[in-house]
Amino acid sequence: MAVESSHTRETAGAAETALPPLPQAKPKLSVDRIATFSEEDLLALCEATDAAIIDGGGFGWVNPPGRQVIESYFRGLLMVPEREIYVGRVDGVIVGSTQLVRPSRNNEAQAMAATITQAFVAPYARRLGLARMMVMRVEERARGMGYQVLNLDVRETHVGAIALYDALGYLRWGEHPAYARVGGQMIAGVFFYKLLQRKA
Secondary structure, three states, X not given: OOOXXXXXXXXXXXXXXXXXXXXXXXXXXXXXXXXXXXXXXXXXXXXXXHHHHHOOOOOOOOOOOOHHHHHHHHHHHOOXXXXXXXXXXXXXXXXXXXXXXXXXXXXXXXXXXXXXXXEEEOHHHOOOOHHHHHHHHHHHHHHHOOOOEEEEEEEOOOHHHHHHHHHOOOEEEEEEEEEEEEOOEEEEEEEEEEEOOOOO
């Protein structure tokens, strides 16, 4: 039976600690426009939505309404001509979403402005830069369609989202003191806009 000396153990330990750590694989981020849902995508989107609602993500719901309701909601959005759904993915799995809302055809006075709404990233996929990618993708689409203004609003409690919009050049134009009611408490909302077309 071989006996390992203390010197051998120390040398082995030193060799182990001297090895550099293996590099962590960087997650692959992507943003897609959704025209139809696969079952896998819809399941992931529903799970991400649930997680965002539970975390106070400001998706409209205060409490998760259940898988069937969320699924019906997203399927219904695909049939609304003025809405486009964009999803954010980490390594191919949907973890967030946002929507581009175009003005209705009879709204000639505001035909130059679109709205970004329902933007969220599940809490387990934040701080990767995905929210920024989604907003910029919607901006690019709205700009390409000729819109001059992009509007949005957000609860004042979503400090991360507000910081993102500030960093992306959105301008705050107002605050609504009774924007939302959560847990019996009134929460203010912050309103932003951004001019999309560069002046010649």
